Amino acid sequence: MPVQLASHIPKMASNDGVIAAAKKAIGNALIEARDLVGEITLIVPREAIVDVCRALRDTPGLEYQQLMEIAGVDYPDRPERFEVVYHLLSLTKNRRIRVKVSTDEATPVPSVTELWPVAGWLEREVFDMYGVGFSGNDDLRRILTDYGFEGYPQRKDFPLTGHVELRYSEAEKRVVYEPVALPQDFRTFDFLMPWQGPEYRLPGDEKATGEAPGAPSPAPAPGGSTPQNAKTPAQTPKTTDTPAETGAGAPGDKQATREARKPRAKKAESEVSKPEAGPDPKPKGRRGRTSTGSAG
Numbered sequence: 001m002p003v004q005l006a007s008h009i010p011k012m013a014s015n016d017g018v019i020a021a022a023k024k025a026i027g028n029a030l031i032e033a034r035d036l037v038g039e040i041t042l043i044v045p046r047e048a049i050v051d052v053c054r055a056l057r058d059t060p061g062l063e064y065q066q067l068m069e070i071a072g073v074d075y076p077d078r079p080e081r082f083e084v085v086y087h088l089l090s091l092t093k094n095r096r097i098r099v100k101v102s103t104d105e106a107t108p109v110p111s112v113t114e115l116w117p118v119a120g121w122l123e124r125e126v127f128d129m130y131g132v133g134f135s136g137n138d139d140l141r142r143i144l145t146d147y148g149f150e151g152y153p154q155r156k157d158f159p160l161t162g163h164v165e166l167r168y169s170e171a172e173k174r175v176v177y178e179p180v181a182l183p184q185d186f187r188t189f190d191f192l193m194p195w196q197g198p199e200y201r202l203p204g205d206e207k208a209t210g211e212a213p214g215a216p217s218p219a220p221a222p223g224g225s226t227p228q229n230a231k232t233p234a235q236t237p238k239t240t241d242t243p244a245e246t247g248a249g250a251p252g253d254k255q256a257t258r259e260a261r262k263p264r265a266k267k268a269e270s271e272v273s274k275p276e277a278g279p280d281p282k283p284k285g286r287r288g289r290t291s292t293g294s295a296g
Contacts (some may be wrong), residue, residue, distance in 0.1 A: 008165050009144060012094045012095050015038065015040055022055075022062065025055040026055055029048040031043045041097075041100060042099045042100070046101045049086070049109060050111075056088060064088035064089065066116075067116040070085070071084075071121065072130040072154065073085065074130060078102070079104065082104065086099040086100075087099050108132075108133035108135040109132060109135070113253060121252070123137050123140065128142040128144050130154070145166070151163060161180045161182065
């Protein structure tokens, strides 16, 4: 007889009491604890990250045995602009917890490779993307970017185009690296709502204002900006009352309409059977005689 499961969703232990247990295990190393939308986040000092992770892993009742991810976040306006975020998983309780530390460009974060060897690769990713150093990591090299890559691409102040571009040179038969050269400037978008209409003065706008074609544009406003079109109010959408307003009114030439609606095959046959206009053919005479009737 097959065993029926109560639910296909894995059973998860409640987060009730986790913050209290974490405070007891961590002690004064806990700066702040948050419980939002069922997710617990602990903020701890940078120097205490190894001891905090060890306590979360080994304390009975917490038992966050596995390190799932180390992520970086950049806040350029902060004195310590980088956050390093550790995501831990409890295999016995089937629940997760998040631990955050802050650092700057010059101060490294202690490595947790002594607790989880997989942290070596995860710390290399954060170093490669953000430039955050990890003291105690014996193999802190780039892991995602190319050889000789300049800068750290996930920083908010990193240019979207990068510093160096690569391409295959047919002349040199190899990949060459060159400084980025943009053939044109970036376009700017204002992301207006589509039913409010653009605020630009485009060619043909003079028809709406009754100006003569080719008339000069209105003089700039006192602030120096060109007058813009008024937005169409979203509360009064444009509607059509008659077919003529949609361009689908009665045809002007009924015969032309009937010809256009003929099936293609019949239309093609009529075009083939119709003689082409041209000069009159030569008069036909008897074989061997000219047009005057004399023998050839």
